[in-house]
Amino acid sequence: MPEVLKAPLVLEFPFTRSLGPVQSAFLTGLRERVVLGVRTSDARTLVPPVEYDPVTAEELRDLVEVAPTGTVTTWAWNHAPRRGQPLDTPFAWALVRLDGADTALLHALDAPGPDTVRTGMRVRIRWAEERTGAITDIACFEPYDGAAPRLTGHDGHFDNAVTGIVAPARLDYTYSPGRAQSAYIDALAGHRTVGERCPACRKVYVPPRGACPTCGVATAEQVEVGPRGTVTTFCIVNIKAKNLDIEVPYVYAHIALDGADLALHGRIGGIPYDRVRMGLRVEPVWTEGARYPDHYRPTGEPDAQYETYKELL
């Protein structure tokens, strides 16, 4: 049995987040080195601020300035910072209740080691040199024994407020297609298409998934299908996809390989796009080193009758 394949899969995307009035004021404040909280109906000050009262659900808009100094309420040591975290040397993740606030803010605390950090210790914000209106405008917290500075009493109204941020997200996986698909991919390397037959309904699945989705039983019996097949339906693609180097227009087709019980998808070439039709008989065209056929081209056989493929659209 061929080896089960594995490969890294990294998903990355820069999400564009609209902030709404409260987060807009909070992040714009950070840009101006002002920390804002929001006052609730029971006179508490929440930092970071939220848009809606956690107790009454009423809208909150009364922004008040709090100090850049505060007290650690709890913490955990991070021995091995990962990419994208606030500091690249070991640090404490700390919840800090800023002076004037009733809730704590999560951020990094720069300290020499875990034995120098304790709940109740006094800290202050270390501002980033370049600030854009983001939580990273606070570079981190640092130990601080001095008095709280005087506040300006900012009301949260700024010129040129930040209204949106870009929040990049990244997920790292190790992906494995599993036993059945690994065998299918292995066979493709020899230009053979091998599916699996369901022991209950006898249908041949290409590509195989290792189980029949209709009967819910495992599949193991390998069946070679094709290489020829029938175009069962198709569309003509007139818009260029960003990540594909294919000249438009081209035909994207469902192709039922001979012996398979459902169609797979492929591009049709070797024939003008406007002459492709349902029932056209095709065969794969391979290019050097490719895992999948580059496209399928007409075999020259007479078209298949609709009745023979109408269940395979």
Next chain:
Amino acid sequence: MSKEPVAVVGIGQTKHVAARRDVSIAGLVREAARRALADAELTWADIDAVVIGKAPDFFEGVMMPELYLADALGAVGKPMLRVHTAGSVGGSTALVAANLVAARVHGTVLTLAFEKQSESNAMWGLSLPIPFQQPLLAGAGGFFAPHVRAYMRRSGAPDTIGSLVAYKDRRNALKNPCAHLHEHDITLEKVQASPMLWDPIRYSETCPSSDGACAMVLTDRAGAARAPRPPAWMLGGAMRSEPTLFAGKDFVSPRAGRDCAADVYRQAGIADPRRDIDAVEMYVPFSWYEPMWLENLGFAAEGEGWKLTESGVTELDGDLPVNMSGGVLSTNPIGASGMIRFAEAALQVRGQAGEHQVDGARRVLGHAYGGGSQFFSMWLVGSAPPHS
């Protein structure tokens, strides 16, 4: 013990647009929820539970957004749960909420669905590059266009039907202040002259990408008796699913859709949907899905759905109006789209649909589907309570 009858007493939507840059996700859902409460003349304190739905988290990049939305929806101290069934989620979310009332678990439930597509790119979220797999060759339209061609082959429908649907839905949208697309200068010629993207699907026959939310207040008999405006009564509701791909799958008329509709009709005592149902709000993201769903839902025999469209039966003033709101073709915040269909059905039987009201609408079907035509959810609502 029989089920508790379920009534819709409040409906709220945002004005759907391409990008709501002025609000956070919390602000967006809050707007729809407040409007639904105002319609029902209720407050947060009157709500016993919140059921929320949206499509994949990748669409906004906020994992489990419901966790942070509890404050915005007054759900603190109450049960709150999230439903996810791809594009049909707005419908199944409403049904989960309705079942909580029908089972007498809760008296009054707020249900809400949303999508803020401007925060991401749905096409990216749906076509992740999986190792070893062939890249998707054609995007969402390319996925559905071959099925449309299969329908045309099977039914013999003339190739003009898709443009008739788009022209109708865009005109209906002009009467709906919440709709995203308001194409005041729309003509049939313009639809037919729009670029062919994935032949046989033209640009004007596809849905937009929207930011929006939709909310409903569902309640029991006692709650309905206190309602300030006429309620919509749920007469039947069902969900069905099937695999994305399997040998014998009928993409043109999926079995899960047929079975789901049959279940709803059985619950509601509908013998002949074409005769007994006054209007339909169905999930049509590409215009050709109108005739396809007309057949799948039993309003026309196989191969005959396009004739209803062609003869004007599905127009707003026709015998069986379809997509009075302008439909998904005019508004598509994906996660909310199913609930907007359900809400439009309820607005119609309440007589609250404004300029797109169908006169005398007494029984209206709301329909949603999602994934690779694999999740279906539907409800039938009426102006009168269910028998029994």
